[in-house]
Amino acid sequence: MNSAAPRPAVSVVVPCFNEQDALPEFLRRACSVLDGIGVTSELVLVDDGSRDRTWDVLAEAAARDSRIVAVRLMRNHGHQLALTAGLSVCRGERILIIDADLQDPPELLVDMMRMMDEGADVVYGQRRQRDGESLFKRATAAAFYRLIGRLTDVQIPPDAGDFRLVTRRVLDLLLAMPERHRFIRGMVAWIGGRQVPLVYDRHARVAGESKYPLAKMIRFAADAITSFSVVPLMLSMTIGWIMAGLGFCFFLYSIVGWLNGHTMPGWTSLMAAVGLLGGMQFLMLGVIGAYLGRLYDQSKGRPLFMIRDIVGGPK
Ligand code: UDP
Numbered sequence: 252m253n254s255a256a257p258r259p260a261v262s263v264v265v266p267c268f269n270e271q272d273a274l275p276e277f278l279r280r281a282c283s284v285l286d287g288i289g290v291t292s293e294l295v296l297v298d299d300g301s302r303d304r305t306w307d308v309l310a311e312a313a314a315r316d317s318r319i320v321a322v323r324l325m326r327n328h329g330h331q332l333a334l335t336a337g338l339s340v341c342r343g344e345r346i347l348i349i350d351a352d353l354q355d356p357p358e359l360l361v362d363m364m365r366m367m368d369e370g371a372d373v374v375y376g377q378r379r380q381r382d383g384e385s386l387f388k389r390a391t392a393a394a395f396y397r398l399i400g401r402l403t404d405v406q407i408p409p410d411a412g413d414f415r416l417v418t419r420r421v422l423d424l425l426l427a428m429p430e431r432h433r434f435i436r437g438m439v440a441w442i443g444g445r446q447v448p449l450v451y452d453r454h455a456r457v458a459g460e461s462k463y464p465l466a467k468m469i470r471f472a473a474d475a476i477t478s479f480s481v482v483p484l485m486l487s488m489t490i491g492w493i494m495a496g497l498g499f500c501f502f503l504y505s506i507v508g509w510l511n512g513h514t515m516p517g518w519t520s521l522m523a524a525v526g527l528l529g530g531m532q533f534l535m536l537g538v539i540g541a542y543l544g545r546l547y548d549q550s551k552g553r554p555l556f557m558i559r560d561i562v563g564g565p566k
């Protein structure tokens with residue numbers, strides 16, 4: 252890669268994890284879009300520690316077409332960090348973030364470019380319909396966006412993924428944020444400027460299966476919430492007040508009972524109280540742990556991603 256070469260007008264950045272089957276079709280469609288837009292462009296594809304032939308496909312494509320830059324990470328870093336690696340390598344004036352599975356049509360770049368010509372800093376894809384995704388995924392996604400909307404003041408658009416076109420200015424601001432547990436769509440929303448939606452229908456994957464199993468999805472949601480809200484940390488205060496109020500009522504009740512000479516055999520009520528209080532305390536310790544663990548990870552200051560190879564690009 253020659254970093255002295257002039258900046259391309261558009262970079263397309265694509266994180267890829269075990270996408271050998273989706274990539275040929277993705278490359279074909281993305282390249283034909285870039286052929287048609289009439290400005291200089293590059294395609295930065297990041298192999299996020301794939302275990303299939305993804306890297307071979309990428310390296311071959313980069314050898315064939317000088318617009319293609321293939322980046323290989325040392326190991327699997329996860330979607331958001333792989334994307335961050337690609338974003339830090341790309342050099343375009345405008346940057347399109349897109350997945351390799353063609354759920355988001357690359358052809359929309361044309362409309363996004365036009366909306367950016369009209370003054371947008373960010374054009375984000377907003378899903379009207381999601382084909383090929385389970386009811387469970389759609390329901391949990393809807394619940395998640397509603398929850399995070401209530402927990403934070405940042406206007407994170409519902410039904411939007413990372414599929415978006417951003418200006419170099421916005422990208423540089425994004426890359427200046429050193430946080431490890433990245434929720435990129437929220438971080439872009441936090442930056443502000445003029446952010447406009449482009450409504451589209453999300454398709455089913457062309458090939459392969461989702462790389463977001465439930466456990467990863469839950470971790471991603473927890474990263475998003477802990478990055479954008481401290482409301483869960485404050486929850487123990489509210490619960491504490493309620494419990495203290497209840498405790499005081501029970502205290503009065505038992506004193507009055509004692510004065511009247513009838514103390515009760517209280518095993519059941521005691522067990523209920525001990526169980527409830529113990530459960531809540533551990534739960535709240537867990538909430539503190541969720542923040543503290545992330546704080547600890549961040550404090551180590553390790554690099555966000557590690558690049559093993561970069562091939563392709565202008566000579
Ligand atoms: N991805 C990645 N690293 C991972 C998981 C996913 O680079 O550890 C990439 C994946 O190849 C795809 C994008 O992130 O291009 C989004 O993943 P996926 O399509 O599986 O997520 P979904 O659309 O099902 O939410």
Ligand code: MG
Pocket residue numbers: 350352354456461
């Ligand atoms: Mg997908």
